[in-house]
Amino acid sequence: EPEVTQTPSHQVTQMGQEVILRCVPISNHLYFYWYRQILGQKVEFLVSFYNNEISEKSEIFDDQFSVERPDGSNFTLKIRSTKLEDSAMYFCASSVSRQETQYFGPGTRLLVL
Amino acid sequence: DQQVKQNSPSLSVQEGRISILNCDYTNSMFDYFLWYKKYPAEGPTFLISISSIKDKNEDGRFTVFLNKSAKHLSLHIVPSQPGDSAVYFCAASAGAGNMLTFGGGTRLMVKP
Numbered sequence: 512e513p514e515v516t517q518t519p520s521h522q523v524t525q526m527g528q529e530v531i532l533r534c535v536p537i538s539n540h541l542y543f544y545w546y547r548q549i550l551g552q553k554v555e556f557l558v559s560f561y562n563n564e565i566s567e568k569s570e571i572f573d574d575q576f577s578v579e580r581p582d583g584s585n586f587t588l589k590i591r592s593t594k595l596e597d598s599a600m601y602f603c604a605s606s607v608s609r610q611e612t613q614y615f616g617p618g619t620r621l622l623v624l
Numbered sequence: 625d626q627q628v629k630q631n632s633p634s635l636s637v638q639e640g641r642i643s644i645l646n647c648d649y650t651n652s653m654f655d656y657f658l659w660y661k662k663y664p665a666e667g668p669t670f671l672i673s674i675s676s677i678k679d680k681n682e683d684g685r686f687t688v689f690l691n692k693s694a695k696h697l698s699l700h701i702v703p704s705q706p707g708d709s710a711v712y713f714c715a716a717s718a719g720a721g722n723m724l725t726f727g728g729g730t731r732l733m734v735k736p
Contacts, residue, residue, distance in 0.1 A: 515667070542722065554668065554713065556723040567723055602667050609722045610656060615667035 513537040515616035517603050523622045524593055532588045532619045534603030544587045544604040544613060545578065547571070554602070560586065562608075593623045627651045628716050630727035637682060643701040645730050647714035654716035658724070659688060659699045661710045668713060669670050672699070703736045 516535045524530050536543050536566055545557040558568040560578050577589045586605075600620050604613040629648045637643045650691070655676040660668035673683040674688045681688050687700045697736075701708055711731050715724040 517667075544723075548726075552725075553728050554726040555716075556725070559722055569723070604667075606722070610717070612658065612670050612673055613722075613724060614670060615660070618665075618668045620665075 515605055515614055517601075517616040517619050519619060520617065521620045523624065526535070526595055526623055527592050530590050530593055531564055532584045532590075532601050532603075532621070534586045534605075534616055535584050536586055536603065536605030538584070540605035540607050540614075541582060542566075542606045542609060542611075542613075543578075543580070543591060544606075546602045546604065547599040548602070548617075548618075549599040550594075551562075557588070590621075593621075595623050597621060599624045628714060628725050628727040630712075630714060630730050632730050633728070637704045637732065639706055639736050640703045643699075643708065643732055643734065645699040645701075645706045645712050645714075645732065647697045647699075647727050649697075649716050649726070650697060651716070651718065652695070653718040654725075656717045657688070657697050658708075658715045658717075659686075660713045660715060661708075662677060662729070663710050671712075674703060690730065701732075702711040704732075706734050706736050708732060709734050716736055 518533045543560045558572045559566045575591050579587050598603045600618040602614040602618045605614045657669040658673040662668045672686045690697045711729045713729045714727045
């Protein structure tokens, strides 16, 4: 069964450094998403992406964040200058179309020191 | 942001019995609801969904019920199995957008 994959599984970085989290969505899916879950808190929506542009973003997704689909398979989340509070599990998801089920990857655990 | 709430942080059930997980929402614009299961160190796994035009959807051991007037949905698992032990999240989306709003999760423990 097709899966969403994410790399790396864990990332430790120093505050102020840039990180890039990578995702390979399910191949025939057209909508891509990033969510995060800070330890002990709810899963929160960050951004959705369709047709090479952001279709929706939350207030969390500020200028420090960006997303890109650099090729036909990868979908990336970049945090330009990490802060301590960016420490969280970051989940990528994809869906065939709007309003279809979103399937999640295993997550990347980001720790900012 | 408490648009989707799961008031029970945990639930313990004996194997073979029914597990009932509950979820309440406040945003009347939500029209699509999902349940996800999550194991530690893994991503949410889709279980079952329901559109607001229905009040029940069934898939094997899993049934989701939607009560729009009460803004309440529930997930029934019958019979419960030890492998069902996980954290269950309900999530909702509104027709105008496709972002999911999650509840806080309920940890289900199914005892052998």
